[in-house]
Amino acid sequence: MRTSPTLVAMGRPQATAQNQVDDALRTLLGLVETSNRQPEERMAGPNGSAAEEILADLDVDGCRYLLIRMPSTGRCRIRLSPREQEIVRMVAKGHPNKVIADVLNISSWTVCTHLRRIFAKLGVGSRAAMVAQLLEIGALTPDHRVSPEIP
Secondary structure, three states: OOOOHHHHOOOOOOOOHHHHHHHHHHHHHHHHHHHHHOOOOOOEOOOOOEOOEEEEEEEEOOEEEEEEEOOOOOOOOEEOOHHHHHHHHHHHOOOOHHHHHHHHOOOHHHHHHHHHHHHHHHOOOOHHHHHHHHHHOOOEOOOOOEOOEEO
């Protein structure tokens, strides 16, 4: 005679991986709420900078998970090469790749390569987004001057 699986289970079920994950999420949410309510003083590392801090070290289903608070580095500085600065300036003035290539005496493919690298450095996907971001962070002035080091 066959029985259904629900009738076969006897006793309390063991803690499942889902319960462990739920507990881990509750712990993480508690840590986030605590850190948002009261900012903690960071301990200085050996070189005088802020040290990383381990917030949680959990073992879930045989895997170790670490939640680490990294020190704030402020804004990353993005460095554009002199050629990239010139291309940004010309894009901001509204010139197409072909005109930029003719003025700088390079191929339009090279202009395209420079633009892709600039986009990657800034984390943008279009010329308009590039110009908008550079204007927003103050690296590009309304008269289209580019500062060499972007804050």
